[in-house]
Amino acid sequence: MLRKVPGPAKNNYLQPIQTPCERCPFHKLPSLRKFTADELAFVKGFKRAEMRVPAGHTLFIENEEHRHIYTVLSGWAIRYKMLEDGRRQILNFALPSDFLGMQNAILKSMKQSVEALTSMTLCVFDRNQIWEIYKAYPELSFDITWIASRDECLVGENLLSVGRRTGLERVAYVLLHLFMRAKGLGLTKDNQLQLPVTQQQVADALGLSIVHTNKTIRKLSKHKLISWRQGIFEIFDLQRLSEIAMYNHEEPGPRPFI
Amino acid sequence: MLRKVPGPAKNNYLQPIQTPCERCPFHKLPSLRKFTADELAFVKGFKRAEMRVPAGHTLFIENEEHRHIYTVLSGWAIRYKMLEDGRRQILNFALPSDFLGMQNAILKSMKQSVEALTSMTLCVFDRNQIWEIYKAYPELSFDITWIASRDECLVGENLLSVGRRTGLERVAYVLLHLFMRAKGLGLTKDNQLQLPVTQQQVADALGLSIVHTNKTIRKLSKHKLISWRQGIFEIFDLQRLSEIAMYNHEEPGPRPFI
DNA sequence: CGGGTTCTTGACTAGTTTCAAGCAAAGTGG
DNA sequence: CCACTTTGCTTGAAACTAGTCAAGAACCCG
Numbered sequence: 062m063l064r065k066v067p068g069p070a071k072n073n074y075l076q077p078i079q080t081p082c083e084r085c086p087f088h089k090l091p092s093l094r095k096f097t098a099d100e101l102a103f104v105k106g107f108k109r110a111e112m113r114v115p116a117g118h119t120l121f122i123e124n125e126e127h128r129h130i131y132t133v134l135s136g137w138a139i140r141y142k143m144l145e146d147g148r149r150q151i152l153n154f155a156l157p158s159d160f161l162g163m164q165n166a167i168l169k170s171m172k173q174s175v176e177a178l179t180s181m182t183l184c185v186f187d188r189n190q191i192w193e194i195y196k197a198y199p200e201l202s203f204d205i206t207w208i209a210s211r212d213e214c215l216v217g218e219n220l221l222s223v224g225r226r227t228g229l230e231r232v233a234y235v236l237l238h239l240f241m242r243a244k245g246l247g248l249t250k251d252n253q254l255q256l257p258v259t260q261q262q263v264a265d266a267l268g269l270s271i272v273h274t275n276k277t278i279r280k281l282s283k284h285k286l287i288s289w290r291q292g293i294f295e296i297f298d299l300q301r302l303s304e305i306a307m308y309n310h311e312e313p314g315p316r317p318f319i
Numbered sequence: 320m321l322r323k324v325p326g327p328a329k330n331n332y333l334q335p336i337q338t339p340c341e342r343c344p345f346h347k348l349p350s351l352r353k354f355t356a357d358e359l360a361f362v363k364g365f366k367r368a369e370m371r372v373p374a375g376h377t378l379f380i381e382n383e384e385h386r387h388i389y390t391v392l393s394g395w396a397i398r399y400k401m402l403e404d405g406r407r408q409i410l411n412f413a414l415p416s417d418f419l420g421m422q423n424a425i426l427k428s429m430k431q432s433v434e435a436l437t438s439m440t441l442c443v444f445d446r447n448q449i450w451e452i453y454k455a456y457p458e459l460s461f462d463i464t465w466i467a468s469r470d471e472c473l474v475g476e477n478l479l480s481v482g483r484r485t486g487l488e489r490v491a492y493v494l495l496h497l498f499m500r501a502k503g504l505g506l507t508k509d510n511q512l513q514l515p516v517t518q519q520q521v522a523d524a525l526g527l528s529i530v531h532t533n534k535t536i537r538k539l540s541k542h543k544l545i546s547w548r549q550g551i552f553e554i555f556d557l558q559r560l561s562e563i564a565m566y567n568h569e570e571p572g573p574r575p576f577i
Numbered sequence: 578c579g580g581g582t583t584c585t586t587g588a589c590t591a592g593t594t595t596c597a598a599g600c601a602a603a604g605t606g607g
Numbered sequence: 608c609c610a611c612t613t614t615g616c617t618t619g620a621a622a623c624t625a626g627t628c629a630a631g632a633a634c635c636c637g
Binding site: 124142144145146148149150152163164167168169172173192195196199200202203205206207209210211212213214216217218219220221223224225226265267268307311313 | 402404407408421422426427431450453454458468471481484523525565569
């Protein structure tokens with residue numbers, strides 16, 4: 062697996078707000094919940110800035126404290142933990158509308174690192190403001206807990222995969238799962254998705270070696286279930302892929318975000 | 320791994336309250352945070368009953384809705400997920416002071432099952448009351464989010480283990496981790512701990528087969544690092560065990576509970 | 578057009594699983 | 608109280624999944 066030390070997080074990417082909350086691109090997504098005018102104004106008051114970071118930028122480092130927390134406006138990221146000797150496990154992928162840095166606001170420091178896979182645009186909040194939300198807006202506070210709870214579920218799903226699915230099942234599962242999440246955000250077209258992820262990262266998410274991951278992806282390709290070339294991922298046989306993955310296609314109702 | 324279907328949850332174990340909140344046994348534990356008199360009274364008002372369940376009782380079933388949520392007063396439990404064909408992955412162990420059923424209160428249904436490993440005593444709350452807490456007590460609401468966030472961390476730790484530690488490292492890690500958690504709750508004596516867990520369960524927590532788990536535990540025993548016979552687990556060489564496990568011995572400050 | 582990263586494949590090895598069988602401890606019922 | 612059953616632990620051998628090593632091809636970026 063990948064063995065490296067994350068570089069220092071440089072925070073010189075702050076920008077003025079170009080996407081004010083009332084024009085938030087997520088409001089039109091049916092998979093995300095709607096805000097009341099009141100809540101919208103409140104959240105808007107909290108948004109400190111926007112931030113644009115390049116691919117590869119480290120947003121959070123495990124065990125460190127960070128001043129800001131973010132909502133992903135665009136771009137993909139990974140959340141991961143590392144062992145002392147550099148072995149890395151990706152806990153989850155972060156997509157647009159996901160909230161990053163919660164642990165930093167609730168516990169005192171991050172228990173995982175976060176790194177951008179693509180260039181990203183982020184809404185920037187101050188971690189101390191979370192407490193203001195709790196004092197003033199129970200609904201939003203509840204939403205934050207909702208998000209924390211969902212994050213736990215996603216990590217739990219992954220743990221089930223890594224612990225109990227075979228290599229083939231695991232690969233089928235992540236790919237399908239990422240596809241479905243992206244679909245809910247309107248990032249897919251037909252059965253295609255621009256997947257900004259390397260096989261190394263898939264391997265680190267699945268607890269497999271990169272070689273075995275590659276061979277397994279090839280196998281799925283040869284059987285005409287998927288194709289994944291030059292960053293374009295496509296599903297040919299959703300039915301069989303779901304079966305192999307034992308995918309649990311429950312589509313929950315609108316999901317909160319901040 | 321274990322393949323079985325959880326039986327129906329029978330809720331005929333309710334009892335009157337025998338441990339009123341003001342005599343909560345956790346108040347004397349330095350690893351847990353203190354309540355103000357105000358909060359104590361508030362929480363006390365929420366406690367509906369106590370429940371005593373036997374070992375093996377299923378408290379929650381994945382994907383189902385349940386009326387109650389619990390705080391563990393005594394006893395151990397496992398949280399787990401299963402694949403359609405019965406393969407099981409334990410996500411985490413629950414010990415006294417842990418909160419069970421959060422997803423049931425925040426999301427609409429449980430995303431994992433919970434089963435008692437020993438007989439347990441539980442504080443019973445109604446899941447709908449969570450919302451009352453959010454409306455009235457921001458501090459307690461924040462604590463709930465804190466608990467959700469910590470749960471995610473624990474699952475993440477496990478995922479790192481299962482994905483990237485070797486069999487030997489994994490076994491060393493869970494055993495040490497369980498020992499440390501139990502120690503924080505005053506459940507250890509010298510370097511000994513009554514561990515109500517079968518090797519099957521350890522295997523299901525680590526994503527290993529029971530045979531390999533057994534051989535690995537034997538190896539640790541033969542090297543005189545631990546012993547584990549008749550439910551009594553003992554650590555002989557904490558230093559070396561921590562090294563093998565790559566254990567991250569950060570002891571955080573007092574932790575909230577409900 | 579290089580140089581670096583990512584992907585691909587084959588050959589070999591090691592860690593884990595599966596199968597099988599015996600034993601110990603705990604629980605059950607007459 | 609003692610057969611009988613069940614559950615959990617232990618071990619060896621065989622099979623297999625996944626990891627490591629190695630090297631070349633494809634792709635991407637400046």
